[in-house]
Amino acid sequence: MTALALRVSGARKAFGGLVAVNDVSFDVRDGELFALIGPNGSGKTTMLNLISGALKPDAGDIDLGGAKISGLAAHEIARLGVARTFQLVRVLPSMDAEHNVIAGAVFGRRRVWGAEAHALARELLALVGLRGREHVPVAAMTYIDQKRVELARALASDPRVLLLDEWLAGLNPSELNIGISLIETLNRQGRTIIMVEHVMDAIRSLCGRCVVMSSGRKIKEGGVSDVLSDPEVVQAYLGDDEDA
Numbered sequence: 001m002t003a004l005a006l007r008v009s010g011a012r013k014a015f016g017g018l019v020a021v022n023d024v025s026f027d028v029r030d031g032e033l034f035a036l037i038g039p040n041g042s043g044k045t046t047m048l049n050l051i052s053g054a055l056k057p058d059a060g061d062i063d064l065g066g067a068k069i070s071g072l073a074a075h076e077i078a079r080l081g082v083a084r085t086f087q088l089v090r091v092l093p094s095m096d097a098e099h100n101v102i103a104g105a106v107f108g109r110r111r112v113w114g115a116e117a118h119a120l121a122r123e124l125l126a127l128v129g130l131r132g133r134e135h136v137p138v139a140a141m142t143y144i145d146q147k148r149v150e151l152a153r154a155l156a157s158d159p160r161v162l163l164l165d166e167w168l169a170g171l172n173p174s175e176l177n178i179g180i181s182l183i184e185t186l187n188r189q190g191r192t193i194i195m196v197e198h199v200m201d202a203i204r205s206l207c208g209r210c211v212v213m214s215s216g217r218k219i220k221e222g223g224v225s226d227v228l229s230d231p232e233v234v235q236a237y238l239g240d241d242e243d244a
């Protein structure tokens, strides 16, 4: 059996009276492509923020490769091997694509500099479909290309766990197919990925296991096809539609 990459045990985070993440636990093993799903506002992004250290849990523990990371600062967690993309892309707009990726290489787990960092950046930009666009300022790129840059930057740190927060959102159907096969390629290369996603076809085709959150709680965990046909899960999503 492969090693444990990430363990979340009893994580809790409240914003005032609102418990956004309520006693959530799950394990992700090395090499897994794992989904965190649930209706809008169920706590998925907050859970990613707890893992990456953008927020500190009020209770519970998060371990990376068996070592406790909860409570550490975000930059320390990044160094230890957690990288992420954001729901609303965060790139350095005045810099070109290559320098954005180099920034990831410098601050992550794999610290490379100089010519090695440039070569790594070019390799990763090619992997995400941006060969030949290394020197385009990111501000001049389309949204999908900015997402690609952000993903390449996250990969540049060689993370043990990669967090993708709705990376496929906003893509048109052909971009979506490209995005899905890119994530599949990353996982086939051995990358451990936790994806928060609303595109269910992508979850079905990509992920082995998932956790479903609703109102801050984990309501289901298991194989994707079993979980998505579970009546409680269907009801959680239908309830969300009625609220919308």
Ligand SMILES: Nc1ncnc2c1ncn2[C@@H]1O[C@H](COP(=O)(O)OP(=O)(O)OP(=O)(O)O)[C@@H](O)[C@H]1O
Residues within 6 Å of the ligand: 015, 018, 020, 038, 039, 040, 041, 042, 043, 044, 045, 046, 047
């Ligand atoms: N910084 C914050 N301050 C106060 N409330 C917050 C904060 N961040 C999130 N929340 C609230 O916590 C709850 C969970 O939000 P979160 O963004 O984690 O959900 P989500 O499942 O990622 O939603 P979506 O699918 O819409 O992105 C929501 O009610 C949200 O309004």
